[in-house]
Amino acid sequence: xxxxxxxxxxxxxxxxxxxxxxxxxxxxxxxxxxxxxxxxxxxxxxxxxxxxxxxxxxxxxxxxxxxxxxxxxxxxxxxxxxxxxxxxxxxxxxxxxxxxxxxxxxxxxxxxxxxxxxxxxxxxxxxxxxxxxxxxxxxxxxxxxxxxxxxxxxxxxxxxxxxxxxxxxxxxxxxxxxxxxxxxxxxxxxxxxxxxxxxxxxxxxxxxxxxxxxxxxxxxxxxxxxxxxxxxxxxxxxxxxxxxxx
Amino acid sequence: xxxxxxxxxxxxxxxxxxxxxxxxxxxxxxxxxxxxxxxxxxxxxxxxxxxxxxxxxxxxxxxxxxxxxxxxxxxxxxxxxxxxxxxxxxxxxxxxxxxxxxxxxxxxxxxxxxxxxxxxxxxxxxxxxxxxxxxxxxxxxxxxxxxxxxxxxxxxxxxxxxxxxxxxxxxxxxxxxxxxxxxxxxxxxxxxxxxxxxxxxxxxxxxxxxxxxxxxxxxxxxxxxxxxxxxxxxxxxxxxxxxxxx
Numbered sequence: 001x002x003x004x005x006x007x008x009x010x011x012x013x014x015x016x017x018x019x020x021x022x023x024x025x026x027x028x029x030x031x032x033x034x035x036x037x038x039x040x041x042x043x044x045x046x047x048x049x050x051x052x053x054x055x056x057x058x059x060x061x062x063x064x065x066x067x068x069x070x071x072x073x074x075x076x077x078x079x080x081x082x083x084x085x086x087x088x089x090x091x092x093x094x095x096x097x098x099x100x101x102x103x104x105x106x107x108x109x110x111x112x113x114x115x116x117x118x119x120x121x122x123x124x125x126x127x128x129x130x131x132x133x134x135x136x137x138x139x140x141x142x143x144x145x146x147x148x149x150x151x152x153x154x155x156x157x158x159x160x161x162x163x164x165x166x167x168x169x170x171x172x173x174x175x176x177x178x179x180x181x182x183x184x185x186x187x188x189x190x191x192x193x194x195x196x197x198x199x200x201x202x203x204x205x206x207x208x209x210x211x212x213x214x215x216x217x218x219x220x221x222x223x224x225x226x227x228x229x230x231x232x233x234x235x236x237x238x239x240x241x242x243x244x245x246x
Numbered sequence: 247x248x249x250x251x252x253x254x255x256x257x258x259x260x261x262x263x264x265x266x267x268x269x270x271x272x273x274x275x276x277x278x279x280x281x282x283x284x285x286x287x288x289x290x291x292x293x294x295x296x297x298x299x300x301x302x303x304x305x306x307x308x309x310x311x312x313x314x315x316x317x318x319x320x321x322x323x324x325x326x327x328x329x330x331x332x333x334x335x336x337x338x339x340x341x342x343x344x345x346x347x348x349x350x351x352x353x354x355x356x357x358x359x360x361x362x363x364x365x366x367x368x369x370x371x372x373x374x375x376x377x378x379x380x381x382x383x384x385x386x387x388x389x390x391x392x393x394x395x396x397x398x399x400x401x402x403x404x405x406x407x408x409x410x411x412x413x414x415x416x417x418x419x420x421x422x423x424x425x426x427x428x429x430x431x432x433x434x435x436x437x438x439x440x441x442x443x444x445x446x447x448x449x450x451x452x453x454x455x456x457x458x459x460x461x462x463x464x465x466x467x468x469x470x471x472x473x474x475x476x477x478x479x480x481x482x483x484x485x486x487x488x489x490x491x492x
């Protein structure tokens with residue numbers, strides 16, 4: 001596989017495309033590529049091109065796109081993962097796996113039992129970190145789309161945002177306020193928000209609010225999964241149900 | 247939730263059941279329980295009981311089972327995870343997640359591109375470690391069954407073992423030797439071995455051998471997943487297809 005580089009503002013007909021600093025450093029210092037070497041560049045919006053290195057200096061690098069190539073197929077449902085921020089570095093794996101499974105965006109939220117505040121999140125530069133992980137994960141899994149990592153919101157604020165997409169909230173089977181669907185009964189939408197709670201789960205008012213907003217409450221079964229495994233299990237189960245894990 | 251303890255040779259009608267050393271140490275030193283406190287004990291084969299601590303000494307503890315209680319429901323397909331051993335501590339998460347998803351056994355195998363030998367595995371005491379993780383995962387997810395962790399085998403040796411169970415091998419879509427099924431087309435068996443490769447994937451002869459042994463070759467789609475996420479994705483996708491994630 002050719003090494004891949006992310007160039008957000010890529011112009012595929014340019015004779016010379018400069019790489020962003022971080023990507024240039026990777027090309028020059030880590031992979032030690034030189035003028036004439038073949039690489040791939042992608043724009044994060046679905047475009048992927050074979051390219052040739054035309055310049056590799058000490059701190060900069062440039063390539064010339066040669067021809068469009070076919071990236072990994074995008075899934076047919078626009079899925080946004082809405083996830084209550086987990087402790088420590090657990091979110092790193094969640095971001096990486098969600099990108100590999102094909103989500104189009106990740107919306108971090110802070111719910112009542114989240115163990116981190118919006119202020120702490122803002123100070124910790126974690127959003128920038130998750131964006132870098134999303135880029136690296138897209139490279140690894142062959143996607144030419146880099147999902148957006150949105151700015152964190154309080155969960156109750158998020159519910160007030162207008163959306164045409166289905167909203168599917170993972171709940172414990174015991175959280176029975178109205179009907180709790182099994183994953184294989186969740187109908188395939190054109191777009192969906194998949195909403196996952198923190199280590200301590202949702203509070204009763206949070207589940208009630210979801211129910212009132214018309215969310216589908218979905219259970220992943222009677223066994224308690226660890227919080228950082230729930231996003232990958234929920235996304236996999238929904239994509240399987242919707243015949244999109246192909 | 248009452249604290250749960252694992253007692254492999256539990257007699258539910260005994261007046262006094264001594265806990266194994268490790269479990270006793272946990273009861274006494276970590277949780278600081280005393281005579282009269284309520285706990286749960288399970289035998290790892292599906293039996294779970296409410297019990298009362300009748301003795302908590304410096305290095306030992308005993309309980310009296312009071313009544314059977316209902317554990318988390320076991321899935322309706324006996325699934326054994328056959329996994330080529332991954333590097334470092336990545337197998338720890340694989341064992342933990344597979345137990346939470348309901349497997350009945352885990353068979354570590356060493357395939358051609360596995361980066362560890364059987365001899366190194368034997369020296370490293372990792373099997374004992376995975377057994378402890380399986381117990382702890384069963385406790386956390388509410389199962390009263392502790393899946394067996396079998397002794398590692400070379401993959402080619404494993405294929406020679408007789409089985410009535412379906413054999414489903416995860417392959418890259420490009421490994422097209424015969425038909426590669428999508429996960430939603432894998433028929434529901436009564437029992438299945440789900441076979442997952444190492445970081446470097448299978449060799450062509452390994453896929454050919456699986457095909458000749460009548461294994462179902464299954465793809466999880468065109469995006470490359472990281473090796474330690476494949477077991478959880480494959481198990482989740484199959485359980486969803488078989489309506490067992492409920």
